[in-house]
Amino acid sequence: MAESSDDPLRLANQVCFPLYAATNLLQRLYRPLLAPLGLTYSQYLVMLILWERAPVTVGEIGSCLHLDNGTLTPLLKRMERGGFITRSRDPRDERRVLVAPTPQGLELRTQALRIPEDLAQRIALGTGEIDTLRNSVVSLVHHLADDLDRGKEGSGGAEAR
Amino acid sequence: MAESSDDPLRLANQVCFPLYAATNLLQRLYRPLLAPLGLTYSQYLVMLILWERAPVTVGEIGSCLHLDNGTLTPLLKRMERGGFITRSRDPRDERRVLVAPTPQGLELRTQALRIPEDLAQRIALGTGEIDTLRNSVVSLVHHLADDLDRGKEGSGGAEAR
DNA sequence: AGCCATTATATGGCTAGCAATCTATCTAGG
DNA sequence: CCTAGATAGATTGCTAGCCATATAATGGCT
Structure with a gap:
């Protein structure tokens, strides 16, 4: 088995696989901690941004979190339905959508x-x-x-x- | 803002977020490399296992990759439809499903x-x-x-x- | 043999993630 | 003005991931 320890296709030699596994496991670990707040992990990340600064545009969230807006649009809609955030067109530039926490969203920070x-x-x-x-x-x-x-x-x- | 550099809820102080971002970015990077083979990243991980040893059960794949079988069952079905693997009940224990690469699946290793x-x-x-x-x-x-x-x-x- | 707890996989319903495409708005150049 | 290109989000269609639950096969115990 001299080959197997160098084999670049061996699962144990992969760099990306541990990152992938750690991320999945971490999300499983976060789930029960975040469930009482009513948030998923991605939603929690969005709240971290909004607790630091608001309002922000969808695009800004996307570039902070390295997420596509095909992911963010529905995610933010769920958060709006949940009462955590508001979404409104920027009157200065109607293409943009401004995202800000609701009072309920702000209070969540204490529990977080x-x-x-x-x-x-x-x-x-x-x-x-x-x-x-x-x-x-x-x-x-x-x-x-x-x-x-x-x-x-x-x-x-x-x-x- | 003496506080902000210690603030545990500051995005920049998170440990898990970089892992999460790296994993998403890596999958985006893998996508165009794996597309010519017809595999997604998770499917590629399954193939890595099967190239090392086969047949394996669904449960073994799950514990190697730390994935749930609610994830694996449909994933393996797609791989079967794609002609990469076979799935068959273990005659010794009909609860188990044995997964093995097809000849096409084995050949893919060279390209990988x-x-x-x-x-x-x-x-x-x-x-x-x-x-x-x-x-x-x-x-x-x-x-x-x-x-x-x-x-x-x-x-x-x-x-x- | 018959029942029960255990084990292995499958299913359903939800969230998330991406690429590709579409729509509405804004900005320049004429 | 008005049209062409650029920009910001939304939509569509797919894969993946989890939990909770359901089904099916096994093994042990009596």
Whole structure:
């Protein structure tokens, strides 16, 4: 089996698979913590943005979270139905939709404060490890986002091979 | 804003969000590489298992990939329709379904060999960095999987291999 | 043999995610 | 003005992912 430890198609040698698995598992872990608030994980991410600054446009949310607006439009509609946010056309530019938290959405923040603690306990990694991990993944995200943006824009783009 | 850099609800301080974003971006990156083979990313992961060993049961795939069988059943049916795999009841135990690659599914492996290389270029991290990253995420996955299993069983259910 | 708890997979109903396409609005150039 | 291109969101159609539940087969116990 000299080959199997180098085999690039071996599941155990994949880099992306652990990221994929961790993300699925994390969402499962978040689910019961967020259910009492009535939010899913993606909706929680949207609230994190709105608690920092509002109103924001759909496009701004999309570029913060690296999500497509085919994903966001229905997601935001569900959040509006749930009474967490309002959506309204920007009077300055009717193409834009401004998203802002409702009073109920703002209050949720207090309940949300315990979530990062609860989670940190279950992740059970040391703070240093977590920081290292976050840093490497953040830099990966930047690489990937740049790469994908380049691919999208590049009419005259370098096609690298 | 002395507070904002400690604020546990600040998007930039989240650990899980970068994992989530990286996973979405990676799937977008994989999509055009896998499309010529007719596979999605999850289907590719299933093929990685089947190229290593076959036949396997649905449950074994689920515990390798940390996926639920409510996810796998329809996914495997699509792969069967696509001609990549066969699904058949185990004659020894009719509850089980054995999954194995078709000849076409086996041949795909040759084309798949270039995918990890293509990807490595675009991820553009040094090998050392990648190893570090993989190791931390793998250990995170173990923590999370154990944690979730413990919550599910409640009493002593020995499992795993 | 017959029943019961367990195990393996399947189904239904929901949310999410993406690519491709469409619609409405805005901005420039004439 | 008015039309051409660009921009912001919405829509469509697909795959994937989860939970809760249902069905079917197995094994043990009496």
